Amino acid sequence: MSTLEVAIEGIGVWSPEVSGWDAARAALGADTVPPATASRPAAESLPPAERRRAPEAVRVAVEAARQACAMAGRDARELPHVFASCYGDPVVTDYLCATLARAPHELSPARFHHSVHNAAAGYWTIATGCMRSSSAISAGAATFGAGLLETAVLCAGEKTAALLAAYDVAVAGPLVDVNPCRSVFGVALVLAPSSPRALARLRLVPCAPVRSGAELAPEPALLHACHRDNPAAQGLRLLQALARREPVLNLAAGPKLNLRVEIMS
Amino acid sequence: MPNDFGAHPLPCWIGRVSGLDEQPLPEPWAAWESRNHRLAWLALEQDGFGEQARAAVNRYGAARVALVLGTSTSSIDSTERAYRELDSDGRFDPAQRRSPVHEPHALAAFVQTLLGTTGPCVTIATACSSSAKVFACAARLLQTGMADAAIVGGADSLCDSVLFGFNALELVSRDPCRPFDAERGGLSIGEAAGFALLERPEAAAAAPRLAGYGESADAHHMSAPHPQGLGAQRALEDALARADLAPRDIDYINLHGTASRQNDAVEAELVARVFPATTLASSTKGWSGHTLGAAGILEAAVTLLAIERGFVPGTLNSRTLDPVCGAQIVLDNRTRRVRAAVSNSFGFGGNNCVLVFAGSA
Numbered sequence: 001m002s003t004l005e006v007a008i009e010g011i012g013v014w015s016p017e018v019s020g021w022d023a024a025r026a027a028l029g030a031d032t033v034p035p036a037t038a039s040r041p042a043a044e045s046l047p048p049a050e051r052r053r054a055p056e057a058v059r060v061a062v063e064a065a066r067q068a069c070a071m072a073g074r075d076a077r078e079l080p081h082v083f084a085s086c087y088g089d090p091v092v093t094d095y096l097c098a099t100l101a102r103a104p105h106e107l108s109p110a111r112f113h114h115s116v117h118n119a120a121a122g123y124w125t126i127a128t129g130c131m132r133s134s135s136a137i138s139a140g141a142a143t144f145g146a147g148l149l150e151t152a153v154l155c156a157g158e159k160t161a162a163l164l165a166a167y168d169v170a171v172a173g174p175l176v177d178v179n180p181c182r183s184v185f186g187v188a189l190v191l192a193p194s195s196p197r198a199l200a201r202l203r204l205v206p207c208a209p210v211r212s213g214a215e216l217a218p219e220p221a222l223l224h225a226c227h228r229d230n231p232a233a234q235g236l237r238l239l240q241a242l243a244r245r246e247p248v249l250n251l252a253a254g255p256k257l258n259l260r261v262e263i264m265s
Numbered sequence: 266m267p268n269d270f271g272a273h274p275l276p277c278w279i280g281r282v283s284g285l286d287e288q289p290l291p292e293p294w295a296a297w298e299s300r301n302h303r304l305a306w307l308a309l310e311q312d313g314f315g316e317q318a319r320a321a322v323n324r325y326g327a328a329r330v331a332l333v334l335g336t337s338t339s340s341i342d343s344t345e346r347a348y349r350e351l352d353s354d355g356r357f358d359p360a361q362r363r364s365p366v367h368e369p370h371a372l373a374a375f376v377q378t379l380l381g382t383t384g385p386c387v388t389i390a391t392a393c394s395s396s397a398k399v400f401a402c403a404a405r406l407l408q409t410g411m412a413d414a415a416i417v418g419g420a421d422s423l424c425d426s427v428l429f430g431f432n433a434l435e436l437v438s439r440d441p442c443r444p445f446d447a448e449r450g451g452l453s454i455g456e457a458a459g460f461a462l463l464e465r466p467e468a469a470a471a472a473p474r475l476a477g478y479g480e481s482a483d484a485h486h487m488s489a490p491h492p493q494g495l496g497a498q499r500a501l502e503d504a505l506a507r508a509d510l511a512p513r514d515i516d517y518i519n520l521h522g523t524a525s526r527q528n529d530a531v532e533a534e535l536v537a538r539v540f541p542a543t544t545l546a547s548s549t550k551g552w553s554g555h556t557l558g559a560a561g562i563l564e565a566a567v568t569l570l571a572i573e574r575g576f577v578p579g580t581l582n583s584r585t586l587d588p589v590c591g592a593q594i595v596l597d598n599r600t601r602r603v604r605a606a607v608s609n610s611f612g613f614g615g616n617n618c619v620l621v622f623a624g625s626a
Contacts, residue, residue, distance in 0.1 A: 002409070002410040002411055004409060004411070080480075085369075086368060086369070086370065087368060087369070088369055088390070093341070093344065096341075096426050096430070097341070097344050097345050097347075097348035097426075098348055100345055100348070100425040100426065100429060101345070101348040101349045101351075104273055104425055104429045105273075105429070107429045107430060107432075107433045108433065109430070109433040109434045109435075112426070112429075112430035112431075112433055112434065113430075113434065113487050113488040113613055114487075115426065115430070116337065116390070116391075116392040116612070116613045116614055117337070117369055117390030117391070117392075118390065118391040118392055118612070118613070118614040118616055119487070119614060121391070121482075121614060121616070122482075122487050122613070122614025122615060122616065123487070125482035125483070125484040125614070125615060126484055126485065126486070126487070126615075128484070129484050130482060130484055131481050131482050131483070131484050131495070131496055131499055132480075132481065132482065133401075133480035133481065133482075134391070134480070134481075134482040134614070134615075134616055135389060135391060135398060135402075135480075136389070136390050136391050136614075136616075137387050137388060137389055137390065138368070138369035138370040138387075138388045138390055139370055139373075139386065139387050139388060140365070140368065140370040140374055143370075146385070146386070146387050149385060149411070150385075150387055150402070153402075153405045153406055153409050153411055154405060156409050157404075157405035157408050157409050158405070174347070174348070174351060174355060174356050174357050175344070175357075175367060177356055177357050177362055178357060178361075178362050178363070178364045178366075178367050179364070179367060179368055206328075206384070206385065206411060208328065208383070253385065254377075254383070254385070254386045255374075255377070256327075256383040257328075257383055257384065257385065257386070
């Protein structure tokens, strides 16, 4: 059976309830749901002009990515990266479609170029000066698991440390009836092929889904209470397993693909 | 053809695939209806590709076949339509509440349903480099043993978002696009879909090879290329290094060549700086228009045809080359042996991907 081994060097998390790995670890370890205290991420790594222009989806992705790089002690310029999001920027999608239906000639050029799925990755490269491989992916409800696999493959295949940033924000307008994401969540991981400063090592094994679904990692209270419909927040299952030092969990990586994650400390 | 797309066609030219409006998806797939999925269906069932893909799924097992597709706008044509047909409460008409269609991953989810793969399945959406990067992603999946074969490709179809969006950015030409022409006035938008089956070289000895790939970011601007093309050059050098080839080994380059003022100037200077005069280069967007997220797979196919047929396509519509162009860029079709060839794809967000293909070993 094919497996991949990677080390986790850094973790970033942003949601209205928790910001940073320390806060997330405390909440997930105790399986509690902290009150929502923040309304938007600081996104300190963006230069002031970009920070003013950056939509929420960009800010949450960039904030989580910044935290993970800081914890890893890695220069962001050296890290090829994968930005994973199921819906990208649904606020811009709503604006585009509403404007096109009403007055197509009034479409804003700036908001059009924000509509590309790689807007967050593009902002990240501009903010950090990173010129390495930059990807933006989507994989529906399994976006987090697919993003973890994609980043681990990048890490192992290119023999380099790599950054994953997974994020989804609340869907706006009538699209919410079909894409029911109602929360904001971002998570980032710095992975490396091997590392003396690893927080944990992961062995990833793609496998067929278990029939009952009961073997999927348990749903953390924070996921259940605040982020059930947020595909990026599926990452909370991995974070809780790390916080609780669980030895193994299963993540969805596709409709018919699971990722068995063995955690070795 | 002159633009006749949508209710308020802008005065420009488009590369429109004929007959899509009259070819609904077969009944079992009706819930997936969108212009993009019709186009993907059409491409999948051409040239016996669907049969070959299904044969690979049978040969390797569904779990060992990856599916990696690129798209920039997915089925937003259907989302645009749903917004035009909102009910009196401002909500989607029930006929348009088809969840899987209105998200970026819709294309890959649809094709996965058609082909029955259960291995890694991911959508790459990095604007106009999307369906070039699928080759790099798939190569890594094979290299790391996560799959034994990969179906790659992409689709992007005409929609109001890109026609009015690029128009708002003042990047659309009123006349058919003229890549690298001194008088070029911007791009023409097109639509395309394409697929390729990747296997390890030992499993397909007679097939052409993906010899190398390079990926990079400009780290410069969301919608304008790096003025010296540093990101593009980095991707090119990475691709050539992986292929273990020097610039003089490249017989043909299919350029990104959108016919925008900036892209073509930067790309022409890069080619003139790096390649000898014996390398021929052209943009084929005069034929197809800029097919955005599908440009990578469409132009990979053109590049592979150049290798297979010993044929270098010219740069259609262009008459007088911009003085920044080197001797490499050709206006007319040429016949020549092509052993190794490069395809360039550059996208918004400063996202670059360069592929190197070579004839069978």
